[in-house]
Amino acid sequence: MSFLVLNQLKKAFGTALAVDNFELEVAKGELVTFLGPSGCGKSTTLRIIAGFETCDGGQIWMNQQEITHLPANRRKIGMVFQSYALFPNMTVAENIGFGLKLAKEKPPIIKKRVNEMLSLIRLEVLAQRYPHQISGGQAQRVALARALAPQPQLLLLDEPLSALDALIRRSLRAEIRQIQQQLGITTIFVTHDQEEALSLSDRIVVMNQGRIEQIGTPFEIYNYPTTNFVASFIGTLNMLPARVTNAAKGEINLGGHTVRVAGPLSQSDNTEITLALRPENLKIVEVEEEGLSATENFVHAKVKEVSLLGAVVRVRLSLAEVLLELDMFNSRHLTLPVPGAEVKLSFPIDSGLILTKPNTTIP
Amino acid sequence: MAVISVEQKINLKPKQGIVKKNLAWLGLLPFILFCGAFELLPMGFMLVGSFLDTKKGTFTLSNYQDALTKPFYLNAFLNSIYVSLITAGVGTILGGLIAYSALTSRRSWVRSGVITLSNVTANFAGVPLAFAFVATLGSTGLVSVFLEKSMGIDFFSKESNLYKFGGLCLVYIYFQLPLMVLLITPALKGLRREWHEAAASLGASIWQYWRHIGLPVLFPALAASFVLLMANAFGAYATVYALAQGYINLTPIQIGFLINGDVALNTGLANALATLMIVLMAGMLFAYQQLNKRSRRWIR
Amino acid sequence: MRKITQFRPGGSLVLVLFAVYMLVPLLATLNFSLTLGENYTTVAYEKLLRNEALFEALWHSLLLATLTVLGSLILTLPTLYWVQLKLPQAKPLLEFFTLLPFIVPPIVMALGLIRIYSSGPFPITGTPQILVFSYMMVSLPFMFRAIDNALQSIDTHTLTEAAQSLGAGTFTTLRYIIIPNILPGIVSGSLLVFSSALAEFALANLLVGSAWTTFPVFVSNVGRADGRQAAALAVISFVITWLVSITILWSANRAPGQNNISLNR
Ligand SMILES: Nc1ncnc2c1ncn2[C@@H]1O[C@H](COP(=O)(O)OP(=O)(O)OP(=O)(O)O)[C@@H](O)[C@H]1O
Numbered sequence A: 001m002s003f004l005v006l007n008q009l010k011k012a013f014g015t016a017l018a019v020d021n022f023e024l025e026v027a028k029g030e031l032v033t034f035l036g037p038s039g040c041g042k043s044t045t046l047r048i049i050a051g052f053e054t055c056d057g058g059q060i061w062m063n064q065q066e067i068t069h070l071p072a073n074r075r076k077i078g079m080v081f082q083s084y085a086l087f088p089n090m091t092v093a094e095n096i097g098f099g100l101k102l103a104k105e106k107p108p109i110i111k112k113r114v115n116e117m118l119s120l121i122r123l124e125v126l127a128q129r130y131p132h133q134i135s136g137g138q139a140q141r142v143a144l145a146r147a148l149a150p151q152p153q154l155l156l157l158d159e160p161l162s163a164l165d166a167l168i169r170r171s172l173r174a175e176i177r178q179i180q181q182q183l184g185i186t187t188i189f190v191t192h193d194q195e196e197a198l199s200l201s202d203r204i205v206v207m208n209q210g211r212i213e214q215i216g217t218p219f220e221i222y223n224y225p226t227t228n229f230v231a232s233f234i235g236t237l238n239m240l241p242a243r244v245t246n247a248a249k250g251e252i253n254l255g256g257h258t259v260r261v262a263g264p265l266s267q268s269d270n271t272e273i274t275l276a277l278r279p280e281n282l283k284i285v286e287v288e289e290e291g292l293s294a295t296e297n298f299v300h301a302k303v304k305e306v307s308l309l310g311a312v313v314r315v316r317l318s319l320a321e322v323l324l325e326l327d328m329f330n331s332r333h334l335t336l337p338v339p340g341a342e343v344k345l346s347f348p349i350d351s352g353l354i355l356t357k358p359n360t361t362i363p
Numbered sequence B: 001m002a003v004i005s006v007e008q009k010i011n012l013k014p015k016q017g018i019v020k021k022n023l024a025w026l027g028l029l030p031f032i033l034f035c036g037a038f039e040l041l042p043m044g045f046m047l048v049g050s051f052l053d054t055k056k057g058t059f060t061l062s063n064y065q066d067a068l069t070k071p072f073y074l075n076a077f078l079n080s081i082y083v084s085l086i087t088a089g090v091g092t093i094l095g096g097l098i099a100y101s102a103l104t105s106r107r108s109w110v111r112s113g114v115i116t117l118s119n120v121t122a123n124f125a126g127v128p129l130a131f132a133f134v135a136t137l138g139s140t141g142l143v144s145v146f147l148e149k150s151m152g153i154d155f156f157s158k159e160s161n162l163y164k165f166g167g168l169c170l171v172y173i174y175f176q177l178p179l180m181v182l183l184i185t186p187a188l189k190g191l192r193r194e195w196h197e198a199a200a201s202l203g204a205s206i207w208q209y210w211r212h213i214g215l216p217v218l219f220p221a222l223a224a225s226f227v228l229l230m231a232n233a234f235g236a237y238a239t240v241y242a243l244a245q246g247y248i249n250l251t252p253i254q255i256g257f258l259i260n261g262d263v264a265l266n267t268g269l270a271n272a273l274a275t276l277m278i279v280l281m282a283g284m285l286f287a288y289q290q291l292n293k294r295s296r297r298w299i300r
Numbered sequence C: 001m002r003k004i005t006q007f008r009p010g011g012s013l014v015l016v017l018f019a020v021y022m023l024v025p026l027l028a029t030l031n032f033s034l035t036l037g038e039n040y041t042t043v044a045y046e047k048l049l050r051n052e053a054l055f056e057a058l059w060h061s062l063l064l065a066t067l068t069v070l071g072s073l074i075l076t077l078p079t080l081y082w083v084q085l086k087l088p089q090a091k092p093l094l095e096f097f098t099l100l101p102f103i104v105p106p107i108v109m110a111l112g113l114i115r116i117y118s119s120g121p122f123p124i125t126g127t128p129q130i131l132v133f134s135y136m137m138v139s140l141p142f143m144f145r146a147i148d149n150a151l152q153s154i155d156t157h158t159l160t161e162a163a164q165s166l167g168a169g170t171f172t173t174l175r176y177i178i179i180p181n182i183l184p185g186i187v188s189g190s191l192l193v194f195s196s197a198l199a200e201f202a203l204a205n206l207l208v209g210s211a212w213t214t215f216p217v218f219v220s221n222v223g224r225a226d227g228r229q230a231a232a233l234a235v236i237s238f239v240i241t242w243l244v245s246i247t248i249l250w251s252a253n254r255a256p257g258q259n260n261i262s263l264n265r
């Protein structure tokens, strides 16, 4: 049995379902992120696990024991909040030692453990400061140390990086992952930032309107989304209107070109559909040959605009009436496309996703 | 001076700057004159007068001697201290509980209702309040008659009636409670839910949360409110004047008698009593500041 | 299991008891003012309404409260603006002056005021003037805090510089830029001063007394002679307090961050 099991959790506020039929198993030492748009129920689920919120149905099992009705202060679950929530009347050291003090540890042991935690977050020099005397990034590291000090069985983080600026966000993200792996602590991390989720998770739970859309590794979530929602929520997508021409052969009409997608289509011929393509799957090519090759589709397009984003160059093109975006790696030897030029694009036949209406599962 | 300040180096015409600054103080003249005439001067006269013999106008310590040794005045002073300590204490504790219960109520009309009720009743003090309590708990008051008829409690008996100490406390608490609710509400709103949750996740029970976080964080506001309630009761004159002139011996009433009474006009003694009141208030403020020293380290 | 932050032992009971404690005296007083023995009567109110002195006292108090508000505004507003702009280092001095009336009870102030203003160059004891001045002093903390909070919440410096770069003088800036921007604070402070001046008793009784009767002094004089009229006057006073407090609450809601507490003792 997994370390943490969430079984059919339900929570409603009034008539609105905040969490609906939430099922998840987390292995020991795993870092799982909850990812989803604002208001989709991430915090509510996390707070149910922590014991701050009651659930209307379902069970929580941790370490083979049911904790659904255990009060929050007996669950041994560490929590880190978006707003740090450091106790303003205690120094950094007192904040970190508070959980141990409650556990009636002896002062020398508390002191030793607090020093360990301070060196883990590399803030030894700030031990005697009060929370209002340290920066946001430092405060969040102290909050992490405070949550970890009593050696909880599970660590919960609710958007711990949202209140910080971009630079600190990245470095602290890496630091959290490193500390988590060093201690091997089972962790659930809530975020609405997909880059954050993709970069630090073992597995991602994508949520929408209180329900789980997909659970998978970052690689699976990005490259093999199983629902329209996941496909459009993660990464940038070109959404191109198209029409099925030959369902059996997987052929569709895209702006006058016939292109192929992997496998036969379940839609009947002449159905209007949407073809979703990631910008990085599109390539500008020089080859003369037109039409269908074995693995690639080729289409004509016109360059509209070229913008440099840093490591990536984003090209906006028009294909017949449809606008689309293409990403290519930046390098010194790159010849930038010229706005107004006609170019040829290629994309692998298995890179396109067929979307019909939102929120239906892709076959 | 060896050190030349940056301002002096940069300022090409330092003289003019200083003249301008001094002229700027002129703008404060009306305010300072007013406060001089209606705050400092009266207090100065009071202080000087407390050392002067009322009849002869010569220097004397007898006013203070009278104030601190004659049982009549000493009792007034002690009564004033008791009534303000008791009603401020009760007001702080119960008012805090009321505000907390109201703020944590799930029904929004309860929250706004308590605030509105407090606003109105906190301003309803003085003579009309005294009359309202006479109509409620006086000899023919509605509640005292009800208590006597239904439960046989004789509220107007010799020992426990409205015109004695306990009754006065009830009246004072009537304006202390809502005042406390208004004073402490902003501080209670500042207690963040996450502190409670963070403490719980670290294993704290509700009591441990209040003992280690809630109360220490609230302490400065609680102490300040207590001092304000204390001052409020200590200086209260109108309520007790209208309620029980002559029955309850409080310092403000004595001062009123000594300057307005037909019998015992003794301004020297009145000045001494007033000075002692201010000394006591200043002492309270000082104690409050000492108590707050620890908190000041973590307050922004 | 309840949410941990909703822990409120006996919360509802506490609130019910509070409401009872606050409301019973009011209802008892209303009842007392309207009954004679077992019978319902409005005789106390009729007697009061026939008493011209009541209206005179009410008029006196309204006039006094209005003048106090005006005086307090004229004294406080330009001073605070000036300090904010030119003399921030004078702030602690002003705060000391505005703290004094909080610590020094009115009865104590009355002592010195009688001494100074009964004779000498300004013999104003016994006249409404002394009340206006002493009420301005007593209510200084409320006006000061309200206007100070309002001035702190706007960027006085930048606004003033912007106005002056367009050619406005100090008076024009104050009149057309600053005052309109801090109006909610001004209203809030004025109402607090108004309410405390309307209810003040100690100074009115000791400094002026029956020479120029204010409403609270009238209430005291009449009420001590007749219990039923006393109850009726308490009811009338409560209605006035209620009206003023509701107005204060309403204005405080429109001026976030403003206080709504004044002291009448
Ligand atoms: N105490 C509450 N009372 C009523 N509704 C609530 C409460 N808490 C949350 N909700 C509702 O439940 C839904 C889920 O809220 P939740 O806070 O879990 O979202 P979230 O995914 O954490 O969003 P965000 O990214 O903005 O933090 C929202 O629609 C929210 O309005």
Ligand SMILES: [Mg+2]
Binding pocket: A042, A043, A044, A158, A159
């Ligand atoms: Mg959230």
